[in-house]
Amino acid sequence: MTARLVRPDEHSAATAVIGSAFAQDPAFVWIFDDDTTRPALVNFFMSLVVKSSAASGQCYVTPDLGAAALWAAPGRDFSAGSTGQLIGALIFGAQPVRAAEIGAFFGEVRNCRPAEPHWYLSLIGASRPGSGAGAKVIEPVLRTCDTTGELAYLESSNPRNIGFYERLGFEPTAELRPDSQGPLLTTMVRQPN
Numbered sequence: 001m002t003a004r005l006v007r008p009d010e011h012s013a014a015t016a017v018i019g020s021a022f023a024q025d026p027a028f029v030w031i032f033d034d035d036t037t038r039p040a041l042v043n044f045f046m047s048l049v050v051k052s053s054a055a056s057g058q059c060y061v062t063p064d065l066g067a068a069a070l071w072a073a074p075g076r077d078f079s080a081g082s083t084g085q086l087i088g089a090l091i092f093g094a095q096p097v098r099a100a101e102i103g104a105f106f107g108e109v110r111n112c113r114p115a116e117p118h119w120y121l122s123l124i125g126a127s128r129p130g131s132g133a134g135a136k137v138i139e140p141v142l143r144t145c146d147t148t149g150e151l152a153y154l155e156s157s158n159p160r161n162i163g164f165y166e167r168l169g170f171e172p173t174a175e176l177r178p179d180s181q182g183p184l185l186t187t188m189v190r191q192p193n
Contacts, residue, residue, distance in 0.1 A: 003137045006050075006059040006068065014061055014068040015050045019043040021125025026183030027157035031102055032094055041094050045087065049123060052083040060137040067126035067133035071141050074117035074150060105178040109155060112174050112187045118151035119144070138168060145192045152190040157183045169193070 006014050019042050022028050028045075032038040053059040053070035061068045077084075092099040113120070119141050126134040145152045154170065156162055162172065170188040177184050 001062055001064075001133065001136055003060040003062055003067075003069075003140050005057060006054050006061045008054070010061060010065060011047070011050050011054060013065040014054070014059060015043065015047045017066065017068050017127050018050065018070070018123050018125035019046040020127065021129075022046065022123070025158055027185065030178065030182045031091065034094075037094065041090065045090060046123070048083050048086050048090075053122065058141070060140055062133045062136055066128060066131070067124070067137045069124040069134075069137035069141075070122045072120040072122055074119060101178070105176075105182070108176060108178075109185060109187070112155075112176065114151055114153055114189060116151060118153045118189075121152060121154040134164065135168060142168065142190065145190070149192045151192065154188050156186045156188060159184060159186070162186060162188075 019039075023039055023042050028038065028042050032041045049070055050059060050068070053072070056073065056076055058071040058073055058076075059068060060071070088099075088103070091102055095102060121138065121141070124134055124137060126137075142152060144150075152170070154165065156165060165188050166172075168190065170190040172186050173189050174187045175184055176187070
């Protein structure tokens with residue numbers, strides 16, 4: 001099974017697999033704390049990011065669409081411009097009282113990114129965790145990093161995923177928590193081989 005770039009007619013499937021993977025993710029539970037509205041809000045958030053990532057040619061999927069990974073190439077930001085504005089409006093609409101707090105935490109996380117050019121793994125999801133599909137959708141960009149000598153970077157908001165990323169060569173660099181109720185977020189970097 002080899003990963004490939006997503007096609008325009010597959011954006012909904014990529015959104016669904018990533019949205020499902022993050023529906024109960026600690027960060028999204030903290031951001032969208034209403035269990036009733038969270039699935040729809042997470043799905044809309046993911047649709048924005050999939051569209052932005054696919055437009056820059058960095059959304060990889062498995063042939064069966066059972067896994068997807070969204071990457072931002074060096075110098076690109078999946079949440080810039082209109083996508084960032086829509087994400088901000090979504091969060092403000094869902095959490096008007098906490099929007100500033102959430103935005104401040106995102107700013108703190110952004111400040112942890114490496115200064116040098118790097119590939120940013122923003123989101124990954126697999127319909128069957130443990131099947132190897134997640135690694136498959138990450139591999140194309142890791143090969144690029146090894147060829148170009150560039151770093152790969154990610155933030156994991158689920159402690160269960162740290163070992164998976166470590167097996168792919170990522171190493172933890174920092175841990176952040178927005179508040180006593182918020183998720184522990186681990187930043188990770190992979191040096192090129």
